[in-house]
Amino acid sequence: MRWQLASCRSPRRQRGFAPEHKLEAIVTLIAAGGDRLEDVQVLAEDKGLEKLLGVPFASPDALLDFLGQFHDPKCWEDRPVEKKAWVAPESEGLRALEAVNRVVVARGAEHSATRATIDHDGTIIEAHKRDAQVAYGGTRGFQPWVAVWAEQQLVVSDEFRDGNVAGGEDPLSSVKRAFANLPPWVVERRFRADSAAYYTALLKYLVREKIGFVICLSADRSART
Numbered sequence: 001m002r003w004q005l006a007s008c009r010s011p012r013r014q015r016g017f018a019p020e021h022k023l024e025a026i027v028t029l030i031a032a033g034g035d036r037l038e039d040v041q042v043l044a045e046d047k048g049l050e051k052l053l054g055v056p057f058a059s060p061d062a063l064l065d066f067l068g069q070f071h072d073p074k075c076w077e078d079r080p081v082e083k084k085a086w087v088a089p090e091s092e093g094l095r096a097l098e099a100v101n102r103v104v105v106a107r108g109a110e111h112s113a114t115r116a117t118i119d120h121d122g123t124i125i126e127a128h129k130r131d132a133q134v135a136y137g138g139t140r141g142f143q144p145w146v147a148v149w150a151e152q153q154l155v156v157s158d159e160f161r162d163g164n165v166a167g168g169e170d171p172l173s174s175v176k177r178a179f180a181n182l183p184p185w186v187v188e189r190r191f192r193a194d195s196a197a198y199y200t201a202l203l204k205y206l207v208r209e210k211i212g213f214v215i216c217l218s219a220d221r222s223a224r225t
Contacts, residue, residue, distance in 0.1 A: 017058040022066040023100075025057050037063050069093050085133075085165045098157065098181070106183040109152045117150040117190040118178050120197060122167045135163035145171065147178030150192070156181045167196030175202055179211070192216075 028049075029040050037060040043049060044057040058066075072091035079086050090098075127141040134140050145159040159174040175197070179189060191197075191206055191213040198215055206213045 017055070017062060019066065021055050022058050022063055023097075024053065026063060026067075028053070037067075070097065085162065085169065087159070087161055087165055087169065090160075094160075098177075101155070101157070102181045105149070105154050105156050105181060108154055109149070109183055111185055113152055114186055115151060115188040115190070116179075116182050116186045117192060118156065118175070119148045119150050120171070120175055120178065120191065120193040121146060122161070122196065124163060127163075133162040133164035139163065143167070145174040147174065149182070167194075168199055170201075171197050171199055172202045172205060176205065179209070190214075 025040060025043075029037075029043060032039075032043060034040065034042075040057050040060055040063060050056050070091055070093040072093070075088045075091050079088065122143050122145050124135045124137075124139050125142045125144070126139055132140045132142065135143050141163045143161050143163045143165060145161060146155060147157045148154065149156050157174065157178040159177070161169075171193075175191065182189070189209070189211045191211050193213075193215055195215065195217045198217060203213075205211075
């Protein structure tokens with residue numbers, strides 16, 4: 001499958017690879033279990049895989065340039081001074097990538113699947129970058145929201161967050177995006193999450209939209225129970 005990222009700016013060094021080829025290389029790298037861009041060099045040695053994709057793999061530097069396009073420092077200019085944990089608005093490149101993912105979900109889902117249960121959760125991804133924040137438990141890294149269409153095993157949306165952003169910090173925007181990215185033939189919507197979703201505005205939204213939901217609350221495990 002080839003995708004055109006029309007809204008993404010062209011990199012300063014194209015190196016002969018179109019944006020869709022670089023995106024395909026990154027997705028393939030993740031699917032293969034790679035955890036750093038340098039691992040793409042291992043995939044590049046597989047000539048059978050290269051023939052299957054139809055193009056060679058871009059270099060780690062070219063992929064790094066491509067990923068750099070999704071970061072826009074202007075998105076952080078309105079950060080409140082008093083807030084240590086904050087969710088920045090997404091850049092133009094990330095919004096374009098979400099549009100690509102919306103098309104992928106629609107193409108990958110079965111048209112007979114008229115029910116969608118969204119599993120919504122945050123996962124701490126350990127990182128050692130200088131700007132990585134400390135999450136609960138002392139792990140330094142990031143804690144993005146990820147929404148999965150359970151019946152189809154498709155990621156319908158995600159939201160980047162620093163590690164120090166609490167799970168209960170406004171999950172509503174992420175949940176709304178997840179349901180908005182479902183294909184139009186879905187008529188029955190459900191929602192599952194943990195206690196981070198116990199958020200008044202989110203609960204009111206689910207009720208108003210007639211979305212069935214289950215939120216698992218943590219039990220009190222103190223000596224009093």
